[in-house]
Amino acid sequence: MAYYCSLIKDYLFQQAALHQLDPWLFLVLYLMSKLLFLIFIGRAVKNIRQKRPYLLPLLFAALGYSLPYLYMIIAGKNIPLWIFGVITVIYLLSGWSIYTKLREARLSAAKERTI
Numbered sequence: 695m696a697y698y699c700s701l702i703k704d705y706l707f708q709q710a711a712l713h714q715l716d717p718w719l720f721l722v723l724y725l726m727s728k729l730l731f732l733i734f735i736g737r738a739v740k741n742i743r744q745k746r747p748y749l750l751p752l753l754f755a756a757l758g759y760s761l762p763y764l765y766m767i768i769a770g771k772n773i774p775l776w777i778f779g780v781i782t783v784i785y786l787l788s789g790w791s792i793y794t795k796l797r798e799a800r801l802s803a804a805k806e807r808t809i
Contacts, residue, residue: 713770723762730758735792739799743806752792759788 710717734755741748763781766773 713766713773715766715770720762720765723765727758727761730761731755734758735795738796742796742799743803745803748796752796755792760785 707717710720734751737751738748738755741751763784766777767781
């Protein structure tokens, strides 16, 4: 098992060097982005339930979610086109997920008001 982990790590570091990216920075940005996303989505849902503006936390959630991919797009060299396609699909699926979660939060807030 350690052999396969080492093989995967070596491959990822080789790809990062090929595209002039820092894999440790990408990892930190990736982990940080998930934390920021959860915090700001939670804040947006809370604001929806309290009938307060939720656009700003939603924008910060999107920015937080985008950090590692923006780093790869801006700093990376010779990135294949299929990577941009994967990033686009990730954004579309994430946007749909966020939309459904916020719609559910709005519906549950409307139900609480009627009860």
